[in-house]
Amino acid sequence: MNDAVADEVVDLCRDLIRIDTTNTGDNATSAGERVAAEYVATRLDEVGIDARIYESAPGRANVLARIPGADPGRGALLVHGHLDVVPADASEWSVHPFSGEIRDGYLWGRGAVDMKDFDAMVLAVVRRWRREGVTPPRDIVLAFTADEEAGSDYGARYLVNEHPEELAGCTEAIGEVGGFSYSVSDDLRLYLIETAEKGIEWLRLVARGRPGHGSMVHDDNAVTALAEAVARLGRHRFPVVVTPTVRAFLTEVCELLDIELDPDDPETAIAKLGPISAIIGATIRNTANPTGLTAGYKHNVIPGRASATIDCRTLPGQSELFVEQLREVIGPDLDIEYVQRQPALETGFDGALVDAMAAALRAEDPGARAVPYMLSGGTDAKAFHTLGIRCFGFAPLRLPPDLNFAALFHGIDERVPVDGLRFGVSVLDRFLRNC
């Protein structure tokens, strides 16, 4: 990788961080995405790549571009990154979250790892290609999206529904969250490639009872019924199910770290993995976390209705079973209303694209070993997958061994190692030339 490209990726990422693209979930206050989209489109237009901006609502903007490949007969590769970020409270941070400050070898700011780092890498690579006359082996479709942080309705989902022609012919995709390193020793690093994502089941539990006066004997109280069910659910642990992706990951990592893996009790082994155990531990069972309670309007009035929001995440293929499991825990009386349902994804860790990822990582880091893993959260991949696109999380980053990477996502003092960013752009360049 020449230095000019390695420098440019840092500048691009810095510029993007300085554009406040906070996604509040409210269109009136999420207009920064339009500014970022124009920035991206300009960087592409500058080097002769025709970029199109699609607004799903005023200020909610997405950028699409297609780079023709040497063999148009092959399916295209979709390379996607979101431009929005979650809110940041400046008073909690060591630097201003939209300053893009470089300090102690890190570029700091909201979006540094989620995911303006990757957006910048993609821009740096294709700009280099245009300057040097590089043609990729097949068509590459670039998508920079709005609204990933609030469910993708104004971003990836909008594109899939309203502009599928832009995604025509795409058979595979890369995006967040994967390709980052996990250090085993000085000369061995695992790079976690995301081949699976848990499903999203955001639901509302509703208890109904008899309204009444708060001073009287009352045995049909909606608040009491809801509270009992929510408490049971919040403390419940669903059964452990180890899917092929998680089994492949655990087998490899436990062998390398010399950790004993008991197939009947993977949790003991997972607990020894350090900071990533929070993600991995969430991928061996369905989960249901209560996140909100709503009931009542006056201290001395028993309301007729009480509701709770529950964030449920399901393993691949478990969506229907999960409803039965949930019903068993909460009992027969509460209503279940779905707020959002997105199925889990899981694909195999095989094929030419996976080989190209592993080879690109090894070429830039001789101690690299690529392993598949399942993300406990969700990404734009869920939307793109509905078009039949095989999706991977591959946004390469080499990380210092002591960095708690998972905690940086949506966290305070989000930052990306400058060296990691330079490494990532080299891997991405190499990978995309061989995709």
Ligand SMILES: [Zn+2]
């Ligand atoms: Zn993200």
